[in-house]
Amino acid sequence: MNQILNVDLGDRSYPIHIGAELLSQPGLLTPHIHGHQVMIVTNTTVAPLYLDTLKRTLLSTEQYQVANVILPDGEEHKTLAQVNLIFDALLENRFNRTCTLIALGGGVIGDITGFAAASYQRGVNFIQIPTTLLSQVDSSVGGKTGVNHPLGKNMIGAFWQPQVVLADTRVLKTLPARELSAGLAEVIKYGLIRDPDFFIWLEDNISGLMAMDDELLTEAIFRSCQNKADVVAEDEKEHGVRATLNLGHTFGHAIETEQGYGNWLHGEAVGTGMLMAADLSWREGWLSKEDCSRVRQILAHANLPAEPPAQMSAQCFIDHMLVDKKVLDGNLRLVLLKTIGQAVVTSDFSEMHLHACLEAGKNLGQK
Amino acid sequence: MNQILNVDLGDRSYPIHIGAELLSQPGLLTPHIHGHQVMIVTNTTVAPLYLDTLKRTLLSTEQYQVANVILPDGEEHKTLAQVNLIFDALLENRFNRTCTLIALGGGVIGDITGFAAASYQRGVNFIQIPTTLLSQVDSSVGGKTGVNHPLGKNMIGAFWQPQVVLADTRVLKTLPARELSAGLAEVIKYGLIRDPDFFIWLEDNISGLMAMDDELLTEAIFRSCQNKADVVAEDEKEHGVRATLNLGHTFGHAIETEQGYGNWLHGEAVGTGMLMAADLSWREGWLSKEDCSRVRQILAHANLPAEPPAQMSAQCFIDHMLVDKKVLDGNLRLVLLKTIGQAVVTSDFSEMHLHACLEAGKNLGQK
Structure with a gap:
């Protein structure tokens, strides 16, 4: 039932898996995690719903060092200051160049996490697990990452491609009706x-x-x-x-x-x-x-x-x-x-x- | 008497010009500036010595919109906060995606400016004018840009190549003897x-x-x-x-x-x-x-x-x-x-x- 779309970008190509219950399938994630250090970046809305599930999936087959950062929810927090919180967490946990960042959340979390991945130690791997329909159809493709500046939206960022994207339709069940629309x-x-x-x-x-x-x-x-x-x-x-x-x-x-x-x-x-x-x-x-x-x-x-x-x-x-x-x-x-x-x-x-x-x-x- | 070294990186290749009095030769810069907006980033030590010369050179043949940011001097200022000052200046001057950043200073200025260029609107052009012997032989090649984090040196950054590098031997005359060594x-x-x-x-x-x-x-x-x-x-x-x-x-x-x-x-x-x-x-x-x-x-x-x-x-x-x-x-x-x-x-x-x-x-x- 799952579908796979390959985004063809030469040596930066990656698959998008689409379907129900992807979050509990370790086999979709582990082939794309190259080191043993994994940092999940999510927000205060999504963490109570799906953070534990994702951690369980990650730890079910591999001995990763898993840490997480929980950022405040909302576009007004799409700032360089939040990116810096991710850097703090990565360095406090002594994450090295082979670490992997996982963005678990909507477009804001994806954009912030992608930019942190592009900039940490001049670039580390990242995985996107978009949890809104908008981010599943929009941020999954294109490689645009970044944050806002008080003088302009999306003014600071990088083009940075994920290793894999999981668009799990089941997480949309908890999405407010307005956001589905x-x-x-x-x-x-x-x-x-x-x-x-x-x-x-x-x-x-x-x-x-x-x-x-x-x-x-x-x-x-x-x-x-x-x-x-x-x-x-x-x-x-x-x-x-x-x-x-x-x-x-x-x-x-x-x-x-x-x-x-x-x-x-x-x-x-x-x-x-x-x-x-x-x-x-x-x-x-x-x-x-x-x-x-x-x-x-x-x-x-x-x-x-x-x-x-x-x-x-x-x-x-x-x-x-x-x-x-x-x-x-x-x-x-x-x-x-x-x-x-x-x-x-x-x-x-x-x-x-x-x-x-x-x-x-x-x-x-x-x- | 000038020498030119071409750094061969496919479509990111660029020339390094080496010789005396390059700073006053507009012909070395203008072919590499594609828009009309130029932001010079320098520091409090270098600005009084060479900023005016560079501005005169830029304005001698083309009608650029030239602005500058003068950062404090020293490794302790190689931080994300200084990068943000560059973003502030770029946005206050309404610089667009075709703008060019020029790093006029030593390794710290080159690293900060390069990272700002890599991240502003997901990447704009930049030019390096290294003013120390160390930065002329070290940061001119390799594309490493970035800043320090309290928990580690060079932990935040990007690989970003310049359009051109000018290594002017004449600016070394004002370099302290210890730095020449x-x-x-x-x-x-x-x-x-x-x-x-x-x-x-x-x-x-x-x-x-x-x-x-x-x-x-x-x-x-x-x-x-x-x-x-x-x-x-x-x-x-x-x-x-x-x-x-x-x-x-x-x-x-x-x-x-x-x-x-x-x-x-x-x-x-x-x-x-x-x-x-x-x-x-x-x-x-x-x-x-x-x-x-x-x-x-x-x-x-x-x-x-x-x-x-x-x-x-x-x-x-x-x-x-x-x-x-x-x-x-x-x-x-x-x-x-x-x-x-x-x-x-x-x-x-x-x-x-x-x-x-x-x-x-x-x-x-x-x-």
């Missing part, structure tokens, strides 16, 4: 930007996914990671097609920033952002009104908000969007949809249409 | 471990080097970097022959640690450490007594100390040497000399000889 927004994104068959599959199976059927989740995660891996392989350094992964993100970032991080989840903001992108694409005459409705519907079925915050004016959106890092020389570029399954990065849209889109509120894609 | 210890090391002809050349030219003749310094730096580049190319990940670069370092670290960093310069401790390695090699019957004397003599001509601190007992050395990171499983491995120009990494030496060497004091290699 937020993760589905990123899953839906892959259908929209490049995989029309997957989008249809998602339309057919969205209720089973919302009910957390293991088999359907496995398939959805597999196809999301496969799509991301294809895009990243095509454009590792983010000069071209990789930017299509940002569908909905420029609108979404404006919402997140305006509302304050944490009030809207990233995936929720991206979901609404994707509907705004679909709306603008329809106004440009690319996406049919019918396809625009399909976008609206699947988001609704995934319990994602279908309109931006009422108090956000068009000008407010524009102000935020112009400081987004994807703006080159004042030229606003957006990821839009030519059709369902085909995204483009373009600044070739009318200002009038953009305004209408930003003003549409709850009528996105509807008139 | 300390740098020469590392130069002599390359002759000892793998280049007997270079060792003879050094014996012939040591007084000219001490007098800071530009042409001789250029030649000495070139051949040192060439030797290091050859070793690193052979063993990039430090599994084998690269360890011979540590000749004298295990003894030297014991001296540095016991005396407290800063009392003995690194190069001074390495110099004495190399004589201790030569002494032990002679006791093992490998190095002739005559060659051992040649080592003693060239160190004396370079004004380097020829004996360890009088109060350091053999046991004191052993205690320090056993915690050195090059000890694998309690097995003390040392870099010793089969002959002048041929080093080996070995644990195959007699404990009795090691004790005699550690007890020899001012009679190293002499009875």
Whole structure:
């Protein structure tokens, strides 16, 4: 029942195992641990749920020296100071260059731990066990690690690939419903930007996914990671097609920033952002009104908000969007949809249409 | 008169320019600066001497946005906190992913700046302008960057290659005499471990080097970097022959640690450490007594100390040497000399000889 996706990166290639109950299978981990020292990095939310299980699995077959660091939960703790706590723990336990770090948690834990692994003794091995749907489909592929700086998100980091990723669908059972929906927004994104068959599959199976059927989740995660891996392989350094992964993100970032991080989840903001992108694409005459409705519907079925915050004016959106890092020389570029399954990065849209889109509120894609 | 050494690392290859007055030649820098934002990182000692010259050179032909950070001088400031000051400056000046960092200073500045470049926005370009002889022959090649942690030296860092290195012999004129000698210890090391002809050349030219003749310094730096580049190319990940670069370092670290960093310069401790390695090699019957004397003599001509601190007992050395990171499983491995120009990494030496060497004091290699 498990699926395996090989992310092909030459001598930095690695497998992603996807399925139920992976956390209790030592055979998925031990081949990727080369020394005998293992540091698990997790947070105060995940530790009580899964830390003991993981430790038991690790110690069931091998005599590892296992230690752990439990960080506070939340994006506001994605800082260099937390990375330094990991260094402290590694050095206090005298961990050497052949040690392995395991990130057990969501995207924040994965990003912090990956950067610590990239920088400890100039680079040690690390393993990712993402515990949110968002991190399973997003941080599993791409090798981006890092932390925030008070003056900017993800400003400090490294490209660093894991030895293996375990995406265990069973750990999603403890995920808050809002976070499952937020993760589905990123899953839906892959259908929209490049995989029309997957989008249809998602339309057919969205209720089973919302009910957390293991088999359907496995398939959805597999196809999301496969799509991301294809895009990243095509454009590792983010000069071209990789930017299509940002569908909905420029609108979404404006919402997140305006509302304050944490009030809207990233995936929720991206979901609404994707509907705004679909709306603008329809106004440009690319996406049919019918396809625009399909976008609206699947988001609704995934319990994602279908309109931006009422108090956000068009000008407010524009102000935020112009400081987004994807703006080159004042030229606003957006990821839009030519059709369902085909995204483009373009600044070739009318200002009038953009305004209408930003003003549409709850009528996105509807008139 | 300038020499150019190409460090061949595939798509991360870069040139080292060596010669007098390089700091005022914009043509050596501008081809390696791809964006228009340049951040110079230097320290309180070097800034008053060379920062203005470098800025003038940069601004003489191109319209760069040039900013600078001036860090405190000294190994005790080689910390993550200083790296963070660089991030602050980069973000306050809104530097983007195409910016370039220039390290203007000794090894500490090079290591800190290189790590900041490796980590800012997951990696930006950097240029090294080493201003000590030690950093010109040591940090110019190898790509090691990083900072210290209270629990260990160089524990946090990355492998990150520069775009270009300028080793300007003219900046050495302001170098304290002790630091010139300390740098020469590392130069002599390359002759000892793998280049007997270079060792003879050094014996012939040591007084000219001490007098800071530009042409001789250029030649000495070139051949040192060439030797290091050859070793690193052979063993990039430090599994084998690269360890011979540590000749004298295990003894030297014991001296540095016991005396407290800063009392003995690194190069001074390495110099004495190399004589201790030569002494032990002679006791093992490998190095002739005559060659051992040649080592003693060239160190004396370079004004380097020829004996360890009088109060350091053999046991004191052993205690320090056993915690050195090059000890694998309690097995003390040392870099010793089969002959002048041929080093080996070995644990195959007699404990009795090691004790005699550690007890020899001012009679190293002499009875």
